Amino acid sequence: MPPQLRRPNATLPVLPYRKPTRGRDYWVLDDVLPNIDEIRARCLAVEQWDEGYPHKPEAWPGLRTMPGLLPAELAHVEGLVRKATGAPRIWARSEAEGGTFNHNCVQVVGEGECEPRPHTDSRALCRYAAVLYLNPDVPKQCGTSFYRQSFPGGRLGGNLVTAPHNNLVDALGTRYVPADSFTEDVAVPHRYNRLLLYTANMMHTATSYWGSTLPEKRMTAVFFWMA
Secondary structure: OOOEEOOOOOOOOOOOOOOOOEOOOEEEEOOOOOOHHHHHHHHHOOOOOEEOEOOOOOOOEOEEEOOOOOHHHHHHHHHHHHHHHOOOOOEOOOHHHOOOOOOOEEEEEOOOOOOOOOEOOOOOOOOEEEEEEOOOOOOHHHOEEEEEEEOHHHOEOOOEOOOOOOOHHHHHOOOEEOOOOEEEEEEEOOOOOOEEEEEOOEOEEEOOOOOOOOOOOEEEEEEEEEO
8 A cells, every 4th residue: 555645743764766768767659459449348347346436445546456467468468578678587476475466467546435545565565566558548647657755845766675674665665754745756657558566666656536426437457466
């Protein structure tokens, strides 16, 4: 979970900073799947969703279902990820290995169901993460943004979680942070059938959400890989 925006008494530590750079820290792959319309139709036909906020008192928002992509579709995406990153092998950790995240999961979140929540994914569970945009009618500003720390007086901090910490809460030493602790650094626009791939220890969040019905809402599939 990302930090919760509350004002603590302690000063937050300053994280290391690395400017998000395309081709090094993140990759934008367009027109990823030839049958994207079929995949979207399959998702819209799902009858049983796991419900988060505001449907149920969960910390996570919207609706979720797994798996998102079929094995051949996922293999195609993973081939593109290996080519982009140069990683000879990528894999998702199993539950037996301690993997408890939602890999290859479709998430649907509408306007007002969540706000931007800067966070990092666990270094113990993945090196790369990715989001595949599954709604052709969502505005460009509903993509994904990379964030960095922001301190009083306009001073900027970092955006990376590094050893010995595994996630942002570990690195900051608290889940409760001031509401103005982070600022947007780089925004990648939403585009249907775009895969945004990035290093998972870099601070990121959905830029914004959209829609009030299942067909309208921001629909994505998310992935987490070790390498």
